[in-house]
Amino acid sequence: MKNIYWHQIVGILLMLCISTNFISCSSDEYNPLGQPEEKSNGGDSPDTEYDKNLAFEANVTASSYADGEAGNPFNIVDGKLSELNHSFSFMQKTTKEDQWIKIKLNKKQKVNEVKVYPKLGGEGIEGYPLGFIIQVSLDGESWTDVYSATNVIMPNTTRGEVYRFKDVEAEYIRFYVTDLRHVENMWTPVGGIYDAQLAEIEVYLRKESGSGEDDGPKTNYNLAIDGIATTANVIEENKGAERAIDGIRDQVSNFFGTQSQESPYTVDLTVELSQLQEINEVILYPRIGGSEEEPVTEGFPVDFTVDISKDNINWVTVVDKTGFPVPTPIAGLGVSFKFKNTEAKYVRLNATGLQHIVNMWTPPGGVYAFQLAEMEIYLDKE
Numbered sequence: 001m002k003n004i005y006w007h008q009i010v011g012i013l014l015m016l017c018i019s020t021n022f023i024s025c026s027s028d029e030y031n032p033l034g035q036p037e038e039k040s041n042g043g044d045s046p047d048t049e050y051d052k053n054l055a056f057e058a059n060v061t062a063s064s065y066a067d068g069e070a071g072n073p074f075n076i077v078d079g080k081l082s083e084l085n086h087s088f089s090f091m092q093k094t095t096k097e098d099q100w101i102k103i104k105l106n107k108k109q110k111v112n113e114v115k116v117y118p119k120l121g122g123e124g125i126e127g128y129p130l131g132f133i134i135q136v137s138l139d140g141e142s143w144t145d146v147y148s149a150t151n152v153i154m155p156n157t158t159r160g161e162v163y164r165f166k167d168v169e170a171e172y173i174r175f176y177v178t179d180l181r182h183v184e185n186m187w188t189p190v191g192g193i194y195d196a197q198l199a200e201i202e203v204y205l206r207k208e209s210g211s212g213e214d215d216g217p218k219t220n221y222n223l224a225i226d227g228i229a230t231t232a233n234v235i236e237e238n239k240g241a242e243r244a245i246d247g248i249r250d251q252v253s254n255f256f257g258t259q260s261q262e263s264p265y266t267v268d269l270t271v272e273l274s275q276l277q278e279i280n281e282v283i284l285y286p287r288i289g290g291s292e293e294e295p296v297t298e299g300f301p302v303d304f305t306v307d308i309s310k311d312n313i314n315w316v317t318v319v320d321k322t323g324f325p326v327p328t329p330i331a332g333l334g335v336s337f338k339f340k341n342t343e344a345k346y347v348r349l350n351a352t353g354l355q356h357i358v359n360m361w362t363p364p365g366g367v368y369a370f371q372l373a374e375m376e377i378y379l380d381k382e
Helices: 002-019 073-077 242-243
Strands: 057-064 099-121 124-127 133-139 144-149 161-179 180-181 193-195 197-204 228-230 267-288 296-300 303-309 315-321 335-353 355-357 367-369 371-378
Touching: 073 099, 073 124, 073 197, 144 161, 161 197, 161 267, 228 242, 242 267, 242 371, 335 371
Parallel strands: none
Antiparallel strands: 057 099, 099 124, 099 161, 099 197, 133 144, 133 161, 180 193, 228 267, 267 296, 267 335, 267 371, 303 315, 303 335, 355 367
16 A cells, blocks of 8 residues: 555656756756757857867878878878878879868867868979868768868968858868869879879867957967968079968978069069058068078068058058178078067058179079078067
């Protein structure tokens, strides 16, 4: 009899558990559809990270691998953008075949941007894919396309190509190459090979302001990286102005260079910033040549000014140097020029006196040359 009463009491309690909120049967909310609880913060998890590279040092695999260090897929997420031996290459083939790189992100969350860095070779950019699809997945098996490109023009700078799409939850990103470039030269088999090479892939969730207004002043940030660089001078082959603001300071073959001349000449390099704002520092990185045993600074200007403008018409000089000494030949070591806070949309390096170079490779009497590895622009660099 006691057991009958006990079962009746248990049954009543179970009914109350289901029909009321006064008695809790467990620590979990009742959810008949098995869906996660709705968040009150607009759908984002409290630990959602914005503007952080979610692919940095993540797990990565690929459809094929080149021989040697270039076949290590970890190179594509190691954060080393400018080192030639830290790029990734698929296995080179004589037939065109799809290839892919799969990255397991450091956390599952929404993403909306993939940034792909081209591989820099001895003569410029090498192996950037002609066509590709960016895909996302929650399990690494089922994929959804979020971006596609065909007939891609070879990038002319290593600063990174940005591909944006709508916010989407992901734990895996796959860069699926659908079209490879054909390469045929003295180093390839007869008939050539199909090849794809990349330096780095980064994955982000970017936070858009949505206000429609310009962003406020950016501090401790290289403003030149988002700018546009131009020059009126004749340049060396593959050494255009864009190389002065591509973020690479220490690669021997990656620099902005004008065509050398036997007579003195002037050089201008103008950077248009992405927005009008105050700046107070310009850093110039010399181009380092020579050898590892005997490095030399090549082409750094002797007489020059740094001028700024709001409209590209009226200019104010903020740095004025004459007889500037040749900087120490250390790759990646810049020379800083600071000045008072001044609003600018355009920054111009105007070189009126160039380094005179005489060596075994120049004509008798030498040449005048201008070369610069990188130009950075800041407000309040720390």
